[in-house]
Amino acid sequence: MTILGTASVLIALAALFSYVNYRFLRLPASIGLMLSALVTSLVAVGLGEFGSHALEDLAHHALANIDFDQTLMHGMLSFLLFAGALHINLNDLAQQKWSVGFLASLGVVISTLIIGYATYWLFGLLGHSVPLIYCLLFGALISPTDPIAVLSILKSMGADTALENKMAGESLFNDGVGVVVFLVLLSIATGEHPATVGSVVTLFLEEAIGGGLFGLLTGYLAYRMLRQVDDYEVEILITLALVMGGYALATALHLSGPIATVVAGLLIGNHGRRFAMSKRTREHLDTFWQLIDGILNAILFVLIGLEALLLPFEAAFAWAAVLAIPVVLLARLVSVSLPALVPALRAGFPPKVIVALTWGGLRGGISIALALALPDVASRGALITITYAVVVFSILVQGLTVVRVLRSPLLQASSKARAADE
Numbered sequence: 136m137t138i139l140g141t142a143s144v145l146i147a148l149a150a151l152f153s154y155v156n157y158r159f160l161r162l163p164a165s166i167g168l169m170l171s172a173l174v175t176s177l178v179a180v181g182l183g184e185f186g187s188h189a190l191e192d193l194a195h196h197a198l199a200n201i202d203f204d205q206t207l208m209h210g211m212l213s214f215l216l217f218a219g220a221l222h223i224n225l226n227d228l229a230q231q232k233w234s235v236g237f238l239a240s241l242g243v244v245i246s247t248l249i250i251g252y253a254t255y256w257l258f259g260l261l262g263h264s265v266p267l268i269y270c271l272l273f274g275a276l277i278s279p280t281d282p283i284a285v286l287s288i289l290k291s292m293g294a295d296t297a298l299e300n301k302m303a304g305e306s307l308f309n310d311g312v313g314v315v316v317f318l319v320l321l322s323i324a325t326g327e328h329p330a331t332v333g334s335v336v337t338l339f340l341e342e343a344i345g346g347g348l349f350g351l352l353t354g355y356l357a358y359r360m361l362r363q364v365d366d367y368e369v370e371i372l373i374t375l376a377l378v379m380g381g382y383a384l385a386t387a388l389h390l391s392g393p394i395a396t397v398v399a400g401l402l403i404g405n406h407g408r409r410f411a412m413s414k415r416t417r418e419h420l421d422t423f424w425q426l427i428d429g430i431l432n433a434i435l436f437v438l439i440g441l442e443a444l445l446l447p448f449e450a451a452f453a454w455a456a457v458l459a460i461p462v463v464l465l466a467r468l469v470s471v472s473l474p475a476l477v478p479a480l481r482a483g484f485p486p487k488v489i490v491a492l493t494w495g496g497l498r499g500g501i502s503i504a505l506a507l508a509l510p511d512v513a514s515r516g517a518l519i520t521i522t523y524a525v526v527v528f529s530i531l532v533q534g535l536t537v538v539r540v541l542r543s544p545l546l547q548a549s550s551k552a553r554a555a556d557e
Contacts, residue, residue, distance in 0.1 A: 203438065207438075217378045217400040276502050301483070302495060362410065439526070
C-alpha cells in the first residue's frame, strides 16, 4: 500500500470512529477513538481465528508502511507539543514554575528509579530474566505523562486554574525530560556512553538545557520575523517552519526536540501572540493549530488502538503486565507526593491535587513509541507487552474515571476539611 493509501485508510478510520463516538459512545474524543480502534483490532483478530482475514489483512497493509516510533517521535509529536504550548498562559505557568519544575525533572527521575527497581524485582519473582538497565529503561519511558492524552482530558475535567496549569505544564515538559532520561539510559545499555556520573550529567544537560536554549533562540527568531509582517498566511508558514525545522535541527544537534518545541511554542503563544500578531492573524493561527491538533490527535489514538495487531505481545509476560500497572501508579503517587514535603511547595499539593496528578497522569503514544525504539534484545518483547498494558489501562480506565474520582464525596470532604484547618 502506498503512503497515500495508508493515510487514506487512517483518515477514513479516524473519521468513522469520531462519528461513532460522537453519535453513540459520547466518550472524550481520544478515549472513544482509541477504544473503537482497539475493539476493531480485537474483532479483526477474532475473525482471523475463524478463517476470515480480510479486516486483519487490511489493517496489516495499512500499518506496514508506518514506523510508529518515527511517525510519532519525529513527525507528529512536534506539531502536537507546539499546539499544546501555544495556548498555555506563561504568567499562569510562572506561578507554578517550582511545582512544574520539580514534577517534570526530579519527579521523572524518582519515578524512573522506583519503577525500574520494582519491575526488576517483579520479573525476578515471576522467573523472567530482564537486566536492570532495561527495567530502568521501562521506568524512563513510562514515567512521563503524555501531554496529548492529558491535555485532551483536561478539557473535560473542569479543574481549577492552578491544578490545570500544574498538569498541563508538567505534561508538556516531563515528556521531554523523560525522553532525555531514556536516551541517556539507552546509550549506557548499548555501550555508546560510559555509565559514569559525569557522562550521564553531561549528556542530560546537553539534551535538556541545550534543547531549552535552542527553543528559546529559534522561537525568538520566529518572533522577530512575525513582528515584521502582517499576513496570516505568511505567519502560519513561519510557525510551521519553526515547528518542523526547529525540531529536526534540534534532533540533528543531539538536543531535545520536544523541550525545544515546547519552549518555542510558549514564546510564540505569549509574546508572539501579544506583540507580533494582529487580531485577524491570531484568529487564523488558532484555528489552524486547533485543526492540526484535532486531526493528528484523532490519527494518533487510532494508531494506538490498531498497533495491537502488530505489537509483539508475549503471553508469558501477562502477569508482569498486570502487576506493572499498580507499580507504575504507586511510583507516580510517590513522585507527586514528594513536593508536599518541601515547605515552599506544600501549600500547592493538598490531597486533591496529589490524587488528580496521580490518577490523571495518563500515559500514551510516547511511551509506546519509546518502547518500540528499544534495541532488538531478548527483553524487548516483555517491555513492549507491559508498556502497552499500562498505556491501555491508563487511557481507558484512568481517563474515563478521573473526573468521577476528583468529584468523589470523600475527596471533596477532605479538601473542605483542609481548607477549614488553614
